[in-house]
Amino acid sequence: METLRERKKQRTREALLRTALELFTTQGYERTTIDDIAEAVDVSQRTFFRYFAGKEEAALALMDVTVAHFLQGVRERPPHEAPMEALRQAVLEGWDTLNDVIESIAPVELYLRMCRVIESTPALLAAHLRRSVEVEEAMAAILAEREGVDMHTDPRPRLAVAVFSGVMRLTERQWSVGEDFSLDAIRALTVSYLEQVGPALSESWRTH
Amino acid sequence: METLRERKKQRTREALLRTALELFTTQGYERTTIDDIAEAVDVSQRTFFRYFAGKEEAALALMDVTVAHFLQGVRERPPHEAPMEALRQAVLEGWDTLNDVIESIAPVELYLRMCRVIESTPALLAAHLRRSVEVEEAMAAILAEREGVDMHTDPRPRLAVAVFSGVMRLTERQWSVGEDFSLDAIRALTVSYLEQVGPALSESWRTH
DNA sequence: TTGTCAATTGTCAGTGGCTGTCATTAGCCT
DNA sequence: AGGCTAATGACAGCCACTGACAATTGACAA
Incomplete structure (x- = not known):
């Protein structure tokens, strides 16, 4: 995690994961859409799938x-x-x-x-x-x-x-x-x- | 399986199941779509889901x-x-x-x-x-x-x-x-x- | 037999997960 | 500064699956 780019990626991943887990444990797994997560982190849905192979992988x-x-x-x-x-x-x-x-x-x-x-x-x-x-x-x-x-x-x-x-x-x-x-x-x-x-x-x- | 209706249902279910298994074992599970199965049996996609809760259930x-x-x-x-x-x-x-x-x-x-x-x-x-x-x-x-x-x-x-x-x-x-x-x-x-x-x-x- | 009722089905529209593509942006490096 | 490349966004599309409603078809009684 030297460069700014790497740090940014790391932070995006962490934000996605934390947000996903938070939503899963509060409103439930099925009631949480990828769009919910992406929107909360303010990235596109496509970006979520660049960090996680699927919803399950995050969970x-x-x-x-x-x-x-x-x-x-x-x-x-x-x-x-x-x-x-x-x-x-x-x-x-x-x-x-x-x-x-x-x-x-x-x-x-x-x-x-x-x-x-x-x-x-x-x-x-x-x-x-x-x-x-x-x-x-x-x-x-x-x-x-x-x-x-x-x-x-x-x-x-x-x-x-x-x-x-x-x-x-x-x-x-x-x-x-x-x-x-x-x-x-x-x-x-x-x-x-x-x-x-x-x-x-x-x-x-x-x-x- | 007394009435005609029940017999027809039975036959539809059997046809769906047999066709599904046949397709799954020949071209593979993922490469087989519900539409493939429904079309082969000549029913609507919706009908498949009236007999099976999902693709997995048939498999x-x-x-x-x-x-x-x-x-x-x-x-x-x-x-x-x-x-x-x-x-x-x-x-x-x-x-x-x-x-x-x-x-x-x-x-x-x-x-x-x-x-x-x-x-x-x-x-x-x-x-x-x-x-x-x-x-x-x-x-x-x-x-x-x-x-x-x-x-x-x-x-x-x-x-x-x-x-x-x-x-x-x-x-x-x-x-x-x-x-x-x-x-x-x-x-x-x-x-x-x-x-x-x-x-x-x-x-x-x-x-x- | 025919008319009524209920069960079965088809059609259509829509959601959500997931993927490919391509243009755009943003950090990197000389 | 400017070119290169990695990361992202925007868009279109596929497939599994669902709800709603209309059309059909078998069941059953009059």
Whole structure:
């Protein structure tokens, strides 16, 4: 961001993103048109599409940041940890340090509100889930390299990631419908849900 | 389908669906417009939307059938089976009897081709994943009732379903990118992947 | 059979997301 | 200052989708 041009671009992008998120979280995703956003930032509609591939990309921009943050966390886990344990620690630490990574873009509170918008907007949830598939692929690649296996012949990396991601999605969902939107709350939910995966799998649940 | 009117409606719907699937699998989902489909069936574009809520709904119609088939299979599992075992058996049996359920709508081969289209078309994959969330909710409800637990306080039904669904999505994906598109192949993959979930979870994968 | 009612469809106009094109503007650099 | 290039705006157009209303067509009773 040396030249004036680059700084200007940066500011336009930030303004668009902030305005978009603000509108999405206040009047809702579907009730917000691209024209609304562009007009509020005072640029043409065409300019919006030069910064974001689509409406969804703006809505999910914060997710990209947190996902990248989490993936980096996994990469930095000590190699002696078992795969699932590495994932678990990376998420827990990820929640703790989320603030630092996100605050430069938007207040964390906006992130939390946006999560709920995503969860309650079919089109957004769909886009989010599809992106998650790509994230899972990247995560599997990281695990495979960590453990020195080939993910194209060994299904375990993808399996572990699939299970883990499924559980994480559940916790996020549970968190987004609850009353406590603090990071502590989702941390506790993460721990609790991961603990109960084992019991949920093989045993019968009935108390006889 | 007593009256002439009802029969006519049925035929229109079938024609629309068949034509849509045919076009989707031959020229691709995105390259097929609603006008293409409507014109081929010789109805107005508006009529298409009276039978299907959107383009996606037509593309995923066969999935609805197989999902309903599978859910019914779970409901009919003997109560003594453990939750995961019931799911497992229901899927395996579901593949075996898929032919009977689908053939009345479209040849199974079309279903298989459509699966690959879904997997390779971002917009469709997204819609498919979102629908899966609802299916998982239904599945969790079935399990919860089977086991006599309350899914709103006990996370285990949703957890079991999340894990199971994650594994199933992986097998379907793997199957759709492989060379063998037979039902036998996906049956074998299902068994193999479910077997490897356990090993993938807790142990280290390295051979030391 | 015919006339009435209701369901199905077609037509038309419009919205919103998104893209290509081209002229205009604005920062950059010599 | 003036030429170059990147960023933007303005415009036209495509496609998915919706609402409204008119025209058609099957159902059903008189």
